[in-house]
Amino acid sequence: MRATLPPTGRPQADILADLRAMRRDDVDWKGGRSPAYMFQASEAITALGREAFLEYFSENALGAGRAFASVKRMETEVVEMALSLFQAPEGAAGFMTTGGTESLIQAAQTCRDYTRAARGDPRLNGNIVAADSVHPGFDKAARLMDLEVRRVPVTADFRADPRAMEAALDERTIMLVGSAPCYPFGVIDPITELGELATRRGLWLHVDACVGGYLAPFARMLGRDIPAFDFSVPGVASLSADLHKYGFCPKPASTVFYRTPEMARHHWFDFKDWPSGRFVTSTLVGTRPAGGVAGAWAVFQHLGIEGYKRVATDLFAFIDAYKARIRAMPGLSIVGEPHLAIVAYTAADIDIYRVAEEMSKNGWLPGLLRRPRAIHRMMSMPHAASVDAYFADLQAAIAVVRSSTAGDSTLQAQYGGR
Ligand SMILES: Cc1ncc(COP(=O)(O)O)c(C=O)c1O
Structure with missing residues (x-):
């Protein structure tokens, strides 16, 4: 049955009660049962982001440059603070967007248009050579710009393979991509080597630090072994980093940066031939919530470098213990050597998807990896709070699967969904 508008309006209290009741069928993310989608450092930081978002609930960041000086100021400051964090040189520029995907699309478009101008070929579409894990x-x-993506297999340690990527280049290549880290394996690609390749071949290197960009710098400050991944690496032309992931800011908020003003110039959409005059935007979308800008600004101001280091300290205490517990379980092993807070593990003697299936009976939404078959989790503090329950259920699930004669699971690995 298709839903229809109620013929008459309903009281607010009923509607709000409905909203809360409908949540009953959702995954218990606060209880750590969602393997992705959600990030939380603490209830207090979430509450600050929410309050700041609601303060700017009605404003439209599309009008930041003309109508809302406050939003413009916050956006500029967030970008500038991040440029320092990513060791960007003088003259580098950046923009806020509404998410990682938008940042990637804009980086690809900016690279294409810059390369068209640089090569004097205004119709060049070309190809992007990337690790298979991007x-x-x-x-x-x-798909949007009629480009080709050449996905190149990763090495045995699940990282990008610069030599194989070089072999995939041709005269129509416009961009190289590495991740810091990639979503499937949580490992940071060898960005220094990719930077050398980009410099030698005169190509644009994009670093997709969407998932780890706002965690890796603090991990490094804490002395953890984090390979160079930002603008300190020669050859890195652009970098994306999501505030709404490990920046612990409210959705929707991401950032994308360019090494030089000449590159950043191509990011803008500037359409002059419209009855309403000139139309200028720095995002793919038009109208966008100013709340995302205010939320990010507020969380940055509240945490500062010390605050992010404190959050990272707590998160890595949990992640290190989590990895140790997985490794201590007979038959289980971790996929690669994950650098941050994404960890995938597999089993030698049983189908790990069947374990995920058993776990789902207790409300743990399966997060799966396809190559190799593994259980995958992108974790933050709700996962820390529920870790003992997780391991109790994991142990029980493994015992059920080991004692059963059923065949492989028919579960399918999937990230988004219809
Ligand atoms: C490495 C990486 N890049 C980009 C994205 C896309 O981010 P979003 O879901 O905000 O569009 C993700 C999402 O998980 C990611 O892990």
């Missing part, structure tokens, strides 16, 4: 946002960009 996010499908690049394939979405390619």
Whole structure:
């Protein structure tokens, strides 16, 4: 039955009660049972982001440059603070967007238009040579702009393979991509080597730090072994980093940066031939919530460098213990050597998807990896709070699967959904 508008309006209290009741069927993310989609450092930081978002609930960041000086100021400051964090040189520029996918699409478009101008070929579409582990946002960009994505297999340690990527280049290549880290394996690609390749071949290197950009710098400050991934690496032309992931800011908020003003110039959409005059935007979308800008600004101001280091300290205490507990379980092993807070593990003697199936009976939404078959989780503090329950259920699920004669699971790995 198709839903229809209620013929008469309903009281607010009923509607709000409905909203709360409908949640009953959702995954218990606060209880750590969602393997992705959600990020939380603490209830207090979420509450601050929410309050700041609601303060700017009605304003439209599309009008930041003309109508809302406050939004413009916050956006500029967020970008500038991030440029410092990513060791960007003088003259580098950046923009806020509404998410990682939008940042990737815009970086691809900016690279294409810059390369068209640089090569004097205004019709060049070209190809993007990327590690097989890069996010499908690049394939979405390619679909929109008629580009080709050449996915190159990763090495045995699940990282990008610069030599194999070089072999995939041709005269129509416009962009190289590495991740910091990639979503499937949580490992940071060898960005220094990719930077050397980009410099040697005169190509644009994009670093997709969407998922780890706002965690990796603090991990490094804490002395953890984090390979260079930002503008300190020669050859990195652009970088994307999501505020709404490990920046712990409210959705929707991401950032994208360019090494030089000449590159950043091509990011803008500037249409002059319209009855309403000139139409200028820095995002793919037009109207966008100013709340995302205010939320990010507020969380940055509240946490500062010390605050982010404190959050990272707590998160890594949990992640290190989590990895140790997985490794201590007979038959289980971690996929690669994940650098941050994405961890995938597999089993030698049983089908790990069947374990995920058993776990789902207790409300743990399966997060799966396809190559190799593994259980995958992108974790933050709700996962820490529920870790003992997780391992109790994991142990029980493994015992059920080991004692059963059923065949492989028919579960399918999936990230988004219809
Ligand atoms: C490495 C990487 N890049 C890009 C994205 C896309 O981000 P969004 O879902 O905000 O569009 C993700 C999402 O998980 C990601 O892991």
